[in-house]
Amino acid sequence: MEFMMVDRLPVPRLSTYISATVVSISAASYYSYKYSMDASTPEQSAIQDPSQTEDPIDVYYEQMLNVLAFMLQDPLCFLVLCNGAICSIVMVGAVIQSLVLGNLRPVEHIQFRERLWNWVIYKFIFMFIILKAYTLDKVALWLFWYSTLGFLHLMTSLCKDRFEYMWMSMGTGTRVNWKYIHMSVLLSIGFIFSLFLLNFAYLVGLTLSKHIFAFMVIECLMLAGSIAHIFLRHYIQLFHRNSINHTTSPGKFIYYSELGLDLGIRVMEILHYSHAIIWTNSYLTMAGFVIFMHMRQLISDIQKRLQKHKNFLWVHSHLEKNYPMASIEELDVNSDNCAICWEKMDSARKLPCGHLFHNGCLQSWMEQEPSCPTCRLSLTLGHDQNIPMNNTNNVGQDTLGTHALTPHHFFHFDGSRYLSWLPSFSVEVTHSLRPPSQILTSQLETMARQVLQLFPYYPMSMIIEDLLTTRSVDLTIDNILEGRLVSPLQNIEDEPAIIESVPTVSSVEQFINAPSYTKFNTNLGEPVIDDLVSLGSQFSKSPDERENILRVRKQTMIMKARQKYMSKVSSSKTE
Amino acid sequence: MAGSALRRLMAEYKQLTLNPPEGIIAGPITEENYFEWEALITGPEGTCFEGGVFPAKLVFPSDYPLSPPKMTFTCEMFHPNIYADGRVCISILHAPGDDPMGYESSSERWSPVQSVEKILLSVISMLAEPNDESGANVDAAKMWRENREEFNKIAEKLVRKTLGIPINP
Ligand SMILES: [Zn+2]
Ligand SMILES: [Zn+2]
Numbered sequence: 001m002e003f004m005m006v007d008r009l010p011v012p013r014l015s016t017y018i019s020a021t022v023v024s025i026s027a028a029s030y031y032s033y034k035y036s037m038d039a040s041t042p043e044q045s046a047i048q049d050p051s052q053t054e055d056p057i058d059v060y061y062e063q064m065l066n067v068l069a070f071m072l073q074d075p076l077c078f079l080v081l082c083n084g085a086i087c088s089i090v091m092v093g094a095v096i097q098s099l100v101l102g103n104l105r106p107v108e109h110i111q112f113r114e115r116l117w118n119w120v121i122y123k124f125i126f127m128f129i130i131l132k133a134y135t136l137d138k139v140a141l142w143l144f145w146y147s148t149l150g151f152l153h154l155m156t157s158l159c160k161d162r163f164e165y166m167w168m169s170m171g172t173g174t175r176v177n178w179k180y181i182h183m184s185v186l187l188s189i190g191f192i193f194s195l196f197l198l199n200f201a202y203l204v205g206l207t208l209s210k211h212i213f214a215f216m217v218i219e220c221l222m223l224a225g226s227i228a229h230i231f232l233r234h235y236i237q238l239f240h241r242n243s244i245n246h247t248t249s250p251g252k253f254i255y256y257s258e259l260g261l262d263l264g265i266r267v268m269e270i271l272h273y274s275h276a277i278i279w280t281n282s283y284l285t286m287a288g289f290v291i292f293m294h295m296r297q298l299i300s301d302i303q304k305r306l307q308k309h310k311n312f313l314w315v316h317s318h319l320e321k322n323y324p325m326a327s328i329e330e331l332d333v334n335s336d337n338c339a340i341c342w343e344k345m346d347s348a349r350k351l352p353c354g355h356l357f358h359n360g361c362l363q364s365w366m367e368q369e370p371s372c373p374t375c376r377l378s379l380t381l382g383h384d385q386n387i388p389m390n391n392t393n394n395v396g397q398d399t400l401g402t403h404a405l406t407p408h409h410f411f412h413f414d415g416s417r418y419l420s421w422l423p424s425f426s427v428e429v430t431h432s433l434r435p436p437s438q439i440l441t442s443q444l445e446t447m448a449r450q451v452l453q454l455f456p457y458y459p460m461s462m463i464i465e466d467l468l469t470t471r472s473v474d475l476t477i478d479n480i481l482e483g484r485l486v487s488p489l490q491n492i493e494d495e496p497a498i499i500e501s502v503p504t505v506s507s508v509e510q511f512i513n514a515p516s517y518t519k520f521n522t523n524l525g526e527p528v529i530d531d532l533v534s535l536g537s538q539f540s541k542s543p544d545e546r547e548n549i550l551r552v553r554k555q556t557m558i559m560k561a562r563q564k565y566m567s568k569v570s571s572s573k574t575e
Numbered sequence: 576m577a578g579s580a581l582r583r584l585m586a587e588y589k590q591l592t593l594n595p596p597e598g599i600i601a602g603p604i605t606e607e608n609y610f611e612w613e614a615l616i617t618g619p620e621g622t623c624f625e626g627g628v629f630p631a632k633l634v635f636p637s638d639y640p641l642s643p644p645k646m647t648f649t650c651e652m653f654h655p656n657i658y659a660d661g662r663v664c665i666s667i668l669h670a671p672g673d674d675p676m677g678y679e680s681s682s683e684r685w686s687p688v689q690s691v692e693k694i695l696l697s698v699i700s701m702l703a704e705p706n707d708e709s710g711a712n713v714d715a716a717k718m719w720r721e722n723r724e725e726f727n728k729i730a731e732k733l734v735r736k737t738l739g740i741p742i743n744p
Contacts, residue, residue, distance in 0.1 A: 240578030543606035
């Protein structure tokens with residue numbers, strides 16, 4: 001159930017919540033202690049039997065019991081106690097989260113917050129409108145039930161998010177495997193807990209009413225189902241990651257059990273809601289409306305999923321019926337990889353246009369669009385034989401070739417260098433040759449040094465800038481003496497605020513003189529940059545190294561572009 | 576499925592590293608997440624974007640290469656085919672199903688045989704030659720058609736910005 005405003009509601013910090021709970025509990029106990037003392041003093045004074053000296057521990061114990069009994073009777077104190085119980089569950093959750101998942105990523109944090117509020121708001125509505133929990137013992141029961149269930153649900157969805165995130169990274173190593181194991185253990189514990197809750201529903205719910213028992217059972221089953229779903233999806237992911245060729249798919253059984261779980265969870269939810277509405281007869285209430293909206297969403301989800309499944313079946317039979325698998329000779333002739341996954345083909349399905357693909361790859365593409373990925377030949381029935389075989393590369397070439405046909409050819413790209421089906425550009429590269437600006441730069445530098453000796457407070461960049469216009473040391477010195485050139489350092493004494501608006505880089509030449517400009521400097525040092533020629537043709541096996549190499553390559557590219565630009569500017573300026 | 580998408584992305588990254596096309600560097604932002612890349616694109620020579628190094632972000636869907644990635648420039652851009660928020664609007668990045676502009680033939684759209692490299696090369700040609708029929712940025716398209724000089728000036732400013740060079744007075 002989605003509530004619009006939920007993303008704006010803040011979640012209090014854990015420490016704040018815990019301290020607030022502790023304060024409220026101590027306040028409640030103090031209040032009830034005082035109250036129960038007040039209530040019991042007249043009694044005690046009435047009895048007043050000096051011969052009966054009680055053991056002080058017994059008195060203490062009795063007082064404690066009194067206080068507790070009072071707290072349980074007083075609604076406010078009772079709720080405070082319930083909050084304390086929920087707080088301890090939250091604390092357990094926080095510990096588990098930090099042990100198993102570590103810190104949450106910002107996205108996970110936002111999603112967690114949304115889910116938490118959705119859960120709290122929805123279950124609140126459910127508790128008071130559907131279950132009509134108006135007595136204290138019922139409130140306690142449902143608070144216990146929903147906080148435990150919510151705890152498990154939130155943990156499950158956190159694990160699900162984390163699993164999905166981990167599938168996106170390349171990491172395998174032992175550390176990652178340990179993480180997988182941790183999370184699997186956590187999920188298994190969640191699964192076992194859901195069975196415990198089922199048992200609890202049998203013991204408690206059944207004594208209350210059959211309807212309540214049904215609610216509880218369905219809630220447990222939904223939790224167990226979603227955990228099983230995560231395990232299944234994880235298995236499928238692992239299968240896709242580790243299968244070397246795409247000839248096999250995870251198998252019919254896995255496919256159908258995923259489909260079954262997907263649909264099953266939603267059907268259960270719909271049953272749950274319709275049961276609630278019918279039982280409480282709340283068709284025309286606000287709660288009924290909210291639930292109806294949610295059910296509509298669920299039904300459309302189910303429809304979409306069924307449509308997808310129908311499509312899958314159609315593509316599957318269509319492929320089987322119309323396009324044969326490629327023979328071994330055909331595979332030998334074709335040395336290309338599968339164009340969809342870029343991996344080697346040990347077996348492949350052959351399309352009428354002559355293109356080969358893995359069966360699994362083609363299946364998943366066809367579910368999306370029935371056409372050949374390479375040449376766009378339509379693969380719906382009836383169009384199969386209309387397009388001649390020799391059409392194979394022309395259409396694909398047009399995809400990028402349109403750019404090559406236009407008058408500005410500026411880039412060289414030979415697609416066949418990599419794979420035969422890649423298009424090739426015909427290109428002309430125009431290099432406007434510019435005179436090297438090195439001599440000019442060094443001249444400028446010596447001139448600037450001369451000026452600097454006289455005026456050490458002036459920044460080098462500023463002097464160079466002025467020299468670029470005056471082209472003479474004497475004129476620049478005159479400019480400084482006559483105050484036409486103001487040093488930013490002088491401004492500090494006058495108006496300290498101005499220094500902030502003075503850019504750190506005030507001259508273009510500074511880049512030429514200082515190639516390792518701080519903004520783009522890294523701790524890698526220059527020797528790495530010098531090795532750049534070799535870096536280009538190297539793909540490290542270690543992720544860290546890859547990351548470093550990529551970073552250095554990027555920096556070098558920017559630096560070179562800057563130097564090139566500078567030399568262009570300075571050469572055009574001095575012309 | 577994320578598993579096969581991951582392997583394909585890895586293969587593309589490897590290819591782009593070992594055999595980098597001129598003026599293009601691309602790779603995952605962190606090794607932790609292969610579904611978000613950063614690409615640096617050099618402005619094509621002989622055009623108003625010449626010399627600039629434009630950073631862009633590529634976000635891949637979990638069913639890549641069945642669906643195209645989304646590409647956004649992370650630097651300021653002024654171009655008929657780039658939205659104000661940096662999103663790139665070229666046919667190769669559109670899934671076969673959707674056609675927001677209604678002018679593309681399906682042969683120019685995304686298909687799994689396309690790749691990051693081809694996307695980036697298309698973007699380079701787009702920088703060189705805006706397609707002023709698709710109005711991702713109407714102002715830029717109008718200026719490109721009617722006031723090329725002003726357009727070039729803005730492009731020059733953007734180039735300087737990407738290089739971190741202050742605009743000279
Ligand atoms: Zn394949
Ligand atoms: Zn084909």
